[in-house]
Amino acid sequence: MARPELVIRTTREDDWREVRDLRLEMLRDTPIAFGDTLERALGYEEAEWRTRAKRGESAVQTVVVAIEGDRWVGTMGCYVPDAATGPLLVGVYVTPDRRGGDSGVTDALLDEIERWATGRADTLRLEVHEDNPRARRYYERRGFAYTGHSREYELEPGGLELEMVKRLR
Numbered sequence: 001m002a003r004p005e006l007v008i009r010t011t012r013e014d015d016w017r018e019v020r021d022l023r024l025e026m027l028r029d030t031p032i033a034f035g036d037t038l039e040r041a042l043g044y045e046e047a048e049w050r051t052r053a054k055r056g057e058s059a060v061q062t063v064v065v066a067i068e069g070d071r072w073v074g075t076m077g078c079y080v081p082d083a084a085t086g087p088l089l090v091g092v093y094v095t096p097d098r099r100g101g102d103s104g105v106t107d108a109l110l111d112e113i114e115r116w117a118t119g120r121a122d123t124l125r126l127e128v129h130e131d132n133p134r135a136r137r138y139y140e141r142r143g144f145a146y147t148g149h150s151r152e153y154e155l156e157p158g159g160l161e162l163e164m165v166k167r168l169r
Contacts, residue, residue, distance in 0.1 A: 004069035008108050011056030011063045011075075016049040022065070022072045023052070026093040032129050032156060034091060055079075063091070064112045066098075066105045073098040076109045078117055078124070086121035089113060092135070099134075110142060118168045127161040129153060139164050 011019055027038040056063040061079035065072055074094035078087050089110075098105045117124045126144065128135050144164040153159040 004071075006073075006105065006108060007067045008064055008112050009056075009067070011053045011065055013050050013054045013057070015056075015065075016046065016053040018065075018072050019053040019063075020044070020049040022075055022093070025095065026075075026091075029096065030093070030132075032153070032159070033132060033135075034093075035155065037155065062113070062116045064109055064116075066094070066109055068098075074105045074109050076113050078113045080120060086123050086125060087117040089117075089124055089126040092126075106138065107142075114166075114168060122167060122169050124166045124168055126164050127151070128164060129156075130160045130162055136162070136164075139166075142166065 023034075023036075023041055024038065026034055027036060027041055031038065052063075055061050055077065056065075061077065063075060063077040066074035072095075075091060076089060076093075077091040078089050080087050092106075092109075094103075094105050094109070114124060124144075125147075126139065128139060130150075144166045147163045147165050149163040150160045151163075153161050
């Protein structure tokens with residue numbers, strides 16, 4: 001049976017339930033990757049989830065999702081924390097059975113983020129955990145390079161987030 005068409009779009013406030021469910025899946029699957037904990041996220045009220053869902057409608061940040069049929073299979077976000085450093089890619093997640101080059105989910109999400117970021121800066125930055133080799137290899141294949149900068153990861157004392165950057169134009 002053929003898979004449903006993959007739709008990439010920004011999130012909206014009305015998506016708060018799906019945003020919540022995907023975020024909880026993310027935190028269960030890869031607890032070191034998202035700067036949050038499952039325990040904390042389970043305590044969020046509806047208002048917090050609505051705020052998170054509205055990020056896709058913002059002029060200063062974006063959140064995009066990949067949807068197959070009625071199933072949310074991935075997400076990425078981007079915002080500009082500092083005009084000097086430019087857009088920062090955050091919240092990258094693809095559900096386990098849709099990971100890998102042949103699914104196209106990760107590439108479709110990153111293509112959309114890069115389009116958004118290109119309108120704002122010449123480069124796109126990200127931070128990836130040193131113990132996430134699959135993500136690191138993917139970003140390298142997509143043209144990201146290590147800057148040599150790193151910072152301690154707040155949820156794992158002694159763990160590092162490595163900065164990578166890609167030239168967009």
